[in-house]
Amino acid sequence: MLKVESVTKKFSGLVAVKDLSFEIAKGQIVAIIGPNGAGKSTAFNLITGTLKPTWGKVTINGHDITGMQPYRIVTRGVARTFQTTSLFDQLRVIDNLMIAYKWRTKLGFWNTLLHLPSWKRYQERAFARSIEVLEFLGLTAKANNFIPTLSQEEQKRLAIGVAIVSKPQLLLLDEPTGGLIQDETDRITELIRKIRDEQGITVCIIEHKMQMIMGLADRIVVLNYGEKIAEGSPEEIKVNPDVIEAYLGGELNA
Ligand SMILES: Nc1ncnc2c1ncn2[C@@H]1O[C@H](COP(=O)(O)OP(=O)(O)OP(=O)(O)O)[C@@H](O)[C@H]1O
Ligand SMILES: [Mg+2]
Incomplete structure (x- = not known):
């Protein structure tokens, strides 16, 4: 459904997203994780047209949407939430x-x-x-x-x-449980699962809460300093040495 190919975003002097490629298949829940400032929200902005990539290509169902106006990308079936409501x-x-x-x-x-x-x-x-x-x-x-x-x-x-x-085809969620306590987080997690299962919407979610992501995501993409350092199933990501190093061990065991 979504294909991100070698997407790069430079701000003056800073490469926020570097040569990022990943795909999302219909019906999946894919998580993007990584430390603060890793380029996660920037990646969403590049997919939804809020920002134009310095280079690279974004396609949805084979249609090139790179650099399109946000409202046109919305009519292609891509919806999002923001980090702040x-x-x-x-x-x-x-x-x-x-x-x-x-x-x-x-x-x-x-x-x-x-x-x-x-x-x-x-x-x-x-x-x-x-x-x-x-x-x-x-x-x-x-x-x-x-x-x-x-x-x-x-x-x-x-x-x-x-x-x-x-009724979008693809929903991008930027930290949908930010600031919520455990019980509330569990209920939002259940809602996200229902969005995929009952509304038939493919989901891409940015989240810091590891326990939640490990139980929810089919696949995880890990960013660090704007670059993809790992991609795989929750089981693969949990034991990936580069990921453990990026998180200094602790958080992943939470
Ligand atoms: N419009 C902008 N102009 C200049 N720099 C920016 C802009 N937007 C983001 N950045 C920088 O790009 C980098 C990536 O930021 P981004 O917001 O994508 O990180 P993030 O992974 O979403 O972090 P967080 O987990 O804190 O939300 C940061 O260094 C940030 O300061
Ligand atoms: Mg962010």
Whole structure:
């Protein structure tokens, strides 16, 4: 589904991502791990068009999306969440989903502008899908709440919902459990598994929590100083000497 080929990103004087290649097959959960500043979020920005690669190529289902505008990459079925949540505090939960649906589907823009005859049907579809996602997230009872009244975990769940409301093929999650405690992390992990199993969405996840990743990911890509230092199954990564060195041993045994 996703193919990243020799992608490099240079900022003035710093190579944030260096000659990175990896692939994600449909139906997989792939994790990207690595120490702080390893280039993980930059890799997501290069895939989603937020940043343009200095060189290299990104394809989705064989279509070249390298350097495309982010909104065009979204219509190719790639959705993401950010390391910090990006919800509209002044809007209710249901409206955050409705707006995301409209922004992320092609029909949305012209329909919203011109109120075409198909507008009503489109509006109904957006509403129905938003309700469906609320149920999936376990947030039905919070549909009319404003965002600041939600717990941190609920906000994280909703941010994931906003990303999947348009039924993407590939979902990129940047530290979806950052700042959460163990119980909350376990529930988000379960939600991510359900996104793959029940919504049929392929997942790529950046995470620091090793125990979580080892239990969730089919494959792991390890970055260090912008370079891929290892790739493999959780079992292979756990015993890889380069990975253990990058993490100084401790964390991997957590
Ligand atoms: N827009 C930018 N301009 C200049 N340097 C940047 C920019 N974005 C990222 N960097 C640098 O690129 C490197 C990789 O950053 P990145 O955010 O991708 O790391 P990360 O692996 O996501 O780290 P973390 O685990 O802390 O989130 C860092 O040294 C960072 O300071
Ligand atoms: Mg990051």
